[in-house]
Amino acid sequence: MVLRSVLARRPHVLTITPATVDLGLRLAVEAELARRRWPEASAPVDADVALVLGTPGPRLAAVVRSVWATVPAPRVLVAVPTAGVLRSALDDAAAGLRSSRPRGSRASSLSLDASNDALLPDGDWADHREVDVPPEPQMADLAFYDRDGLALDALHVALGPVLPHWPAGLVAHVTLAGDLVTDAHAEVLDVPASVGPGSRGRSPLGPDRTRLDVLTRVLGLLGADHLAARARHLRDHDPEPGELTAFGRRLHRNRPVRWAVRDVPLVGGAVEERTLADRVAHLAGALGGSLPPPVRPTAEKAVQAMVGLELGAARLVLAALDPDTTLGAGPVAAFAPPEVTHHHH
């Protein structure tokens, strides 16, 4: 019981966000978690509370189910359909962790609530192993193409939609050779692919908050926690223009950060910048100014920019491009999983 009350003091929270979520809700959740000092879980395995924002569609609901199956007990699954019930939902989550038998949130009125009990662990963990969780790899096969002409192994794997600092609702179907992304296609769960350009200047957040939102993710991925926290604070607290330009200058002067994002190309022309360093510099430099908001490409264009990069660099590129997933994947053919063949050495 002591362990449980400790758990409820500082639970790690895994947030699962549909592509179509209300932006205000996502920001409210991030701000409330920061206020309570509840850390963001880095993976399902690190989570005590799984928080499902908004109204997940059928595809995301399936992901929620398989992700939930991999969260180790004690654990609580909570739905937060609107910002109004956020605080009571989080209080319920803490109470659920404290009680001996974790329950779902009373604040949720979604169909998830009905399935919640069915998802609770009631026996040996081994019986509950799920196989179809997106981040799990399938068997490797030989690469169709590889740069050096060696018959290397390749792996087809779906990245997302439950990863830290990952665009809402996005699944990137990638082919990996080692930790190198050799092919990538986007899918946005529950949003039909539309034909159209990216959201040039259409973010409901406004230019500066959009930039800060992107910078929060990039800095978070870089492990620059205090800078990421500062960017989020500015994003959530109507800052003075002076504060914004000061933060932009601080980032611009920060040589370690500049050095860490160097030497990563942005290919495919998703945005006008040619390198990650330029993209970050423009995002930081335009803070507090009167420039138009940053271009947010379609998901497919952003995911295509990951090809040829190491996984870590690819994650930074995706975070910096910040695709607008509310538009769907963009003009692409429907995703068809490649034929997977087994082979032996």
Added chain:
Amino acid sequence: MTALVAVVGALGAVAVVTGLLVFTVNSMARATFLLLASFVAVGAVLIGFGLGYLGTVVILMMTIEMMIMVVFMVMLMMNPAGLMPMTMVHNRRGSWAIALVVFGLLTTGVWLVPFPTPGPAAVGDPTLALGDALMGGQMLTMMTLGLALLATIVGTVAVAVSRR
């Protein structure tokens, strides 16, 4: 003394058994682990013989060597689902033949070479004595070669990076 002999003997047995097990497992990672365990046991035997430097260096170098082997596993057989069964044995007949011939030669050698008789107890630092015995008059040559090799590596990396 008897305890030391028993420990060294047990470590020797561990080295042989883990060395044999390398060929029975069906995963590269387990084979790497068993090979490393075998080498570490050999290093511990050397430490037991009073050769602290040599034994520690064996543990250090063999661990790094295993890790470098993993780099090649990543480069050539990047198989993230690497737990797929995979045999560790190739060319069974040839390897049996080579192994038996080498074993025969070594066993014959053991009985043909005159065993050293215990001389006077070693004096001074065994590490120093070892360095002197290995390098001796060639110390300057080896140092120069070592630096030249390192300079080549660094130069190659620098050129490769600037061309990217």
Added chain:
Amino acid sequence: MVLAPGLVLVAGLAAGLKAVTAGESPATPAVETLRLLGKQRRRTPDDDPGLARVGLALLPVAAVLALAVVPLGDRAPVDLDVGVVWFNAMEVVAWFAVWVAGWGPNAVTSLAGGYRVLPLGLAYEVPHMLAIITPAIAAGSLSPVAIAAAQQDLWYAVWMPAAFVLYLVSVAAMAFWGPFAAPLGRDLAGGAAAEHAGLDRLLLLAGRWMLLTAAAAMAVPLFLGGGAPPPITGPDPFPGLPALWFGVKLAVVLGLLLALRRAVPMLRMARFATLAWVVLVPLAVAQALVVTLVVLA
């Protein structure tokens, strides 16, 4: 026998200090430890839990074995005449530990995290070896006790500053800490830790703090004069308390490492490998060469 609990305690204090600098409660490491102890362990499909747990258990063991040769004051728990090499060997065992911890779960993020230990290790190891051999050359011994004793007049941190800085950088790298956290990176959802829960996760995260603390402790005899007071203070205000001086110096080194984490974001391994081979290795060779020439002259 008190070594392991002592290391856990000091590592916990260091983690508490880090929590305070991040604006959290100093009790955070204790809360997190209890939390992980209360969590269920977990497996993934087609995994190799045996091998992964060998690695996870090996990490804190390697940290304790590395600390065993460090003089905590004026005497080392095990006074090995080749202590510096032993320390190096134990820290390399940690590479193996993290790699199998990432391999075992058979999941892509965990595996990529485990693999990142290899470029990291191969990049930092050469400058690191040169950095720890340089004080050994100056003192004419591989024993940390003798190296500490040789610094009565001048700390090696002053006499060979490049080696000291390289050592600090490599301490962070060997514990995959701060700029070198890529093996457990957030971009890989926790990397090698991405599929470990409960006790397994605790071993990995606590083992990393223990490794960081043990490596920081080695900086004291190698570069900061061991348990002796600074040469400039004149008579020792706390005579006969080498452990106190050791503790003060260890706290300073850990503070420097915390500052490093705040100052430098996580580096991609390609960036760090380039830096290590093009800048750090030549610097380390130059430092070793200068010291050798002075010692020979």
